[in-house]
Amino acid sequence: MKKILLIATGGTIASRYTENGLSPQISGEELLSFVPEGGEFCKTDVISPFSLDSTNVQSAQWLALEKAIEDHYDSYDGFVICHGTDTLAYTAAALSYLIQNSRKPIILTGAQRPIDLPVTDARTNLLDSLRFAAQDRAHGVCIVFSGQVIAGTRAKKERTQSYNAFASINYPPIAVIQQKRIIFYIDDGDLKAGNTLFYHDMDPRVFLYKLIPGSSGEVLKHLLPDYDALIIESFGVGGIPDYGENSIAGGLKEWRKAGKPVIMATQVTNEGSDMSVYQVGQTIKDAFDLPESFDMTLESTVTKTMWILSQTRDPAEFKRLFYRTVNHDILFR
Ligand code: ASP
16 A cells, blocks of 8 residues: 655644634644545645745745655655645645656645635545546656646646646646546656655745836845846837836846846736747847746746755856746746
8 A cells, every 4th residue: 555644734634713814723634534535546744844824935945845754755755735725836846846856746736725724625625636646657746636637847726716726837747646546647757767765955135027018127225235047027028118218138147147047038928928929028028038948837937936046146057047948847947
């Protein structure tokens, strides 16, 4: 029988109503007691490195999860992390960079409703996650939610209330789960052959600047003392405005002088960026030789940047690592 480690971290799945609203109260052992059918195909132990609404999860918790998995890696066949849904896509992307080529499955799940309610998605999501983690073919960092298995770098929370909260962006789901049946759409078993690589650091000093009509470049130089990289969420396939005064380009010159990376992303969720399409993108891309996110999700762009900054500050090496595919995160370049 497969041995699974359940890592409980809080979130709605483990929450109860208090007079101040929902907060995580339900232990990992209790979570497990709601899915006794899991005992038919796996033996599960439980740990809980922290218990938070995922609103309060940041890089310190990502590193704690990496450490918990690395410490227990040889003792288990798979890992299931119960996590709040609000920042789950960031945690899944961060773990995809911190634990690369995992030959064992590292599954993240959560729920839109607490597990102890009579009507909830929590029991299905947890049972599906255990079932998927117990598959011989499963490996790498994935999200299991609402019957879909999504690569850890490709998920986005798209709905605040409905059970199908997550979408797989610019990439098909790895598999779907229908009752007890698992149908794989992606055959990437060859990735299991590589060595599993564990990383222990991330630089959280990354600033995301979302453009709106009228955005100025003036603010960018004030960010320099506090941040090591800047991601700009541009318009459409990659348009950067130039209103004459206080241009974004002017701000970028300061970042280039400081030798800090600037990455272009798009505020459009689907189909990715391509700054070469319009003059308003290409001119600035060429002038500053900017890496762009192409089909990567914003969550992956942010956490990949944090991971790369912990590896190198060299611009050429930054670019090489940024465009190297990790856990299916990028197809175009
Ligand atoms: N606020 C909750 C959290 O992210 C939402 C959820 O889990 O669905 O922890």
